[in-house]
Amino acid sequence: MRKMRAAAMLAGLAVAVAACGNAPSTTQPTASGAPSQSSGGGGKTLEGVKLEVAAKWTGEEQKNFEQVLKAFTEKTGAQVTYASTGEDTGAYLGPRIQGGSPPDVAILPQPGLVQQYAEQNALKPLTPEVTKEIDTNYTPYWKELGSAGGQVYGVLIKAAHKSLVWYRSDAFDEAGVQPPTNWDELVKSSQTIADSGTPPFAFCGGSGWTLTDLFENVYLSTAGPENYDKLSKHEIPWTDPSVTTALEKIQQIVGKKEFVVGGSSGALQTVWPDCVTQVYGQKKAAMVIEADFVAVSALQAGAKVGEQAKYFPFPKAGDTSPVILGGDVAVAMKDTPGAMALLQFLASKEGGEIWAKLPGYLSPNKNVSPDNYPDELTRKLGQTIISAGESVRYDMSDLAPSAFGGTDGKGEWKVLQDFLRDPSDVKGTQTKLEDEAKKAWK
């Protein structure tokens, strides 16, 4: 018995010793950091500070972002570790917020999450310095996008251009059609391509977000930016006639069996990026309507971007030429000087240009010159964003509560999938969208 107690005490001691041993090792860097700060002059003000950044990027995108973080470390001396959240950022951050140990900076794939987390008081307001940086580099629309309740919380640091239609040039040549410039031409060319024996469109109907992207482009084009903003905030109902117009336009291309590769049931089982493979790998279809990042999947499918894989701007279906961006918003989850400095760096011209020189990046920052991009394609895309100026809009489904605009099998994703399954019922689709929206905006 006595032996046992002794053993327990020993074990306890061991734990205590270990605990003590840890403490100095964590404090040491800060201690040694202080002198270097004074010796290094005003530059590396954050020597010894440790930061954690969470974002959904993996692979190549992660490596590129880590290069940007490295530049930040070189500038300020702060050590930044990167944590990958996986595809579902909400599912990763939710428990960490609840558990009281969020990362210093999180990069949210949807501004909708900014509102959501701001309501939960999980975000820290940006300091005046960061806000000033945003004012210099961004149009007011983007500033508002990162705000909740009149307070600025986030900054859009990486954009995706979502108003593109990618096509396979040999399919167009075979059918003898040219890239269309408006919706009616698109429908007419599609008919010609279908007659030539190639279904014109491949849809990733299994991934609901590709369908919301299609809807948003048509809607921004037919209803204009003002209605777009209203619908984004659910200030007009989904039963609005402007939505009817947009859905009827979409009906023109998804309503015909021969227009969609695999028919509607095949399209609904196709998940991203299989529709790109259907166009460029299996050569089963001629066009895929999606963002700039199609280029990555097209390359993987064996097509050369710029030769077989080309794109044209989303054709005007109404009065506006749509430019819709997706993108990632950086927010601070801890109110530390390090977190704020990192956000300021990411929002700055300097940070943006470092990133812009790496492949696969498009900046929403108006002061980042398109000349920085490494290839012609990205340069052109960057140009369209800058020239569209104030009428650029953010992906609507990503502005919505995620239960409506960002969850498999729910909300807008589900209803638009049902619409693809049976494109004849425009009115019913609108009623269902409105029902889902009411639930989500409650």
Place this chain on the structure above:
Amino acid sequence: MTERLDGPQNPPVSVTGGSSAGPADTPRTRRRLGPSPAVAIAFLLPAAVLLGIWVVYPIVYSIFRSLFDAPGTGFVGLGNYATIFSDGGMLTTIRNNLIWVAVAPLVVTTLGLIFAVLTERLRWATAFKLIVFMPMAVSLMAAGVIFRLVYEEDPDKGVANAVLTTVHDTFSSSQGYPDARPREGDQSQVATEGGAVVTRQPAQPGQPVLVPIVGIKPQNMPAGARPAAAPTGGAGLSGTVWFDFTPGGGGRNGAVDPEERGLPGMTVEAVKDGEVAATTTTAADGTFRFEDLPAGSYVVRLPKSNFEAPFHGLTWLGETLITPAIIGAFVWVWAGFAMVLIAAGLAAIPRDALEAARIDGATEWQVFRKITVPLLSPVLLVVFVTMIINTLKVFDLVFIIAPPSVQPQSNVIALEMWRVSFGGGGNQGLGSALAIFLLVLVLPFMIMNIRRFRRENA
């Protein structure tokens, strides 16, 4: 920690007291079989604390949390539970769970029983059992990925459809122009009618008939097709069926252009008053001619059989078949487990009972029905109840096998619980309510199992 250290101090008192006197020597002392309550508590405490932290507290907190709204600040009473039973999507998940519980355990137990009984008489029983049991070694998630591929619609990828199409094609093969259709528009000479292509205007012998067809994939174009020949008229009813599309564009719609090719092997019918008067097939340049047709007006028809698409198998991952398809994967995983348990039970059955029945003249079926199954019933029940609990909790297979577009149709409670609380829904109040609902569903079967164990041990 202190309890634990204090605890062991007590036992010496009672243990020494007990052992020094000895129960047999001193019948006066109270006889106890186990240790003193203090010792019992001391030994139980670690387990009890762990169970409390990891089982009791979460359950109690989930019940508590389920009474609050999404941010966890507003008390909603039983509102979340009301949502479960009023929301259309949630009702689908409950319906799906009912289907699962009604079908999966029964199929698994039955298959397990059949396998177990059959392996008893098999020469290679061990090898067979090993193979059937193998899926248990695969994680459910990996099994999901495997079956996602098995059920792939494209027969080149999905083995299920590959088998179906191979079987189908051995009995009937389709040789036509799938997806081909007549040139559309008011100017076109032809239109679709119930899958067949017919001329809009009745045709007279001597007048050439044009049948423009579009939408033929390059790989479906027969190798022997020659450039289409414009019909020349002449005796009888004649015409041309051709692919009305000039590669690279520029052709005239509804007219035979130089680079357009005829469609050979197309069945053509001349129809008069709804009756087929004559049938022929097109030549390599797409022309056809009905030689000896009585004068009069005919409708030229290309019957549906020309356009039948080859059989592509079933849409396993579509909204109608998705739940049965996933149950199939579940059965694949669990049938081996059921078989092993039942086979163990089978080995324990007294042989003499079976032999007595056989000597009395019972057929094998009677022996199985009246002797084997009743004697096996305790084991069968264990397997069955375990499977019910497993099906109620099913999550990974549905999550992985069902494509996102049919997830609402294949959803189950456990998956919905995760989805609304973490996977985008962000409503942990409703998620907790679903968790509690699931617990209530599982509970009766748990109690049943525990009772049975207790009865067996008694």
